[in-house]
Amino acid sequence: AQSVTQPDIHITVSEGASLELRCNYSYGATPYLFWYVQSPGQGLQLLLKYFSGDTLVQGIKGFEAEFKRSQSSFNLRKPSVHWSDAAEYFCAVGAGGNKLVFGAGTILRVKS
């Protein structure tokens, strides 16, 4: 069965510092991978997605993610974090149709 692991429950970074959020997946075939962001009390907004092709994917708000099949990883990165990036981030894998299996999420705190 498909699964997603986000090892870090909380991460705190200083404003302007770089960010990397980790995601590992378990899936038998070529995965469809997603990163979503959720602000408190809100729905999920798609940051980026990987279906195939170039393993480095660019998303909105300056985020990017790299698909590494050998490590079963899809880590999210941003070179310089802004205070407005504070939110909860979810990695997800497609599980057939439009079903998504989500990781537990990583809460990002930004220090000024």
Added chain:
Amino acid sequence: KAGVTQTPRYLIKTRGQQVTLSCSPISGHRSVSWYQQTPGQGLQFLFEYFSETQRNKGNFPGRFSGRQFSNSRSEMNVSTLELGDSALYLCASSFSLSDKNTEAFFGQGTRLTVV
């Protein structure tokens, strides 16, 4: 283009009651999926509807049900509410149904509190 609309945004219900939540997908989208989000279990898939048919179902008891109308709007129903059903219920709409996940757009959710 309007986004995914979920109504109501907040609900308070008593144990044993039933509740119906509504989701209007993005115009032209025919697939609607429902998720439950709780602090303990995270985001869990409930079910997906496409062309008025349930296409996929998560591991939830039969108290959770849904349906989709010909205009693609969807409702989910929870009967005999339990305290553990307190959660944020999220609806996601997608353009089509295929093995290649298309992008899912999420609504803001309905916050259900069972007392």
